[in-house]
Amino acid sequence: MVGPVRPVIVLFGSSIVQFSFGDGGWGASLAHQYSRQADVILRGYGGWNSRQALQVLATVFPKDAPVQPSLVIVYFGGNDSSIPLPDEPSPHVPLSEYKENMREIGLYIRSLSEMTRVIFLSCPPINEKMIDKSVPRTCEACRDYSNACIEMCNELSRTDPSFKVIDLFNAIEKCHDWTDTCFLDGIHFSSVASDIVVGEIVKAISEAKWEPSLYFGDLPTEFEEMCPVRPIN
Secondary structure, eight states: OOSSOOOEEEEEESHHHHGGGSTTOHHHHHHHHTTTTOEEEEEEOTTOOHHHHHHHHHHHSOTTOSSOOSEEEEEOOTTTTSOOOTTSOOOOOOHHHHHHHHHHHHHHHHTTOTTOEEEEEOOOOOOTTTSOTTSOOOHHHHHHHHHHHHHHHHHHHTTOTTEEEEOHHHHHHTSTTHHHHSBSSSSSBOHHHHHHHHHHHHHHHHHOOOSSOOOGGGSOOTTTTOOOSSOOO
């Protein structure tokens, strides 16, 4: 660890998270937004589903860690929602199991500390014409898994405002020409979609009634009082 200690924001999920630190990615943009205010840490695992996430949850987020995250942004669902193939390995997880897996993930992360908050990203749409057909996926299935994630989080947030959810499916679909502009390969985000994701995350944090606030506009800037001797161009 390096100091001083800042709030820690962890991005936990599948390839939508793993690739988010690429050029124009939403994770990189979020880290830039929080520069000198919070540390944004990537824990993305391409190809994974919510079942695999549960298997490593205590390893990725040990309860005895000296510093616990202030916020964990969780995304799983794209692989879970893939259509199962008979007699072939598949990342598919049935909808009811997916919903309970996500609930268990959220409750475990929330238990890390009194100050740990959780934002779920629901399953976004896909461009079916662009995707690799070797793993069949449909936009309809993505919508079902998105709705399940939203429903699950709304159930948790009724008794604990530490949970919030972002409806990525509808946020992406609101974009003009989203099928052509929001994807690199039909699944993974372009910079256009990444800008949407960052905007939705910042909006959710700014509207949350969390104390202390995690909105970047409310966080101190590290060493702000130490001005340079002369301007640096």
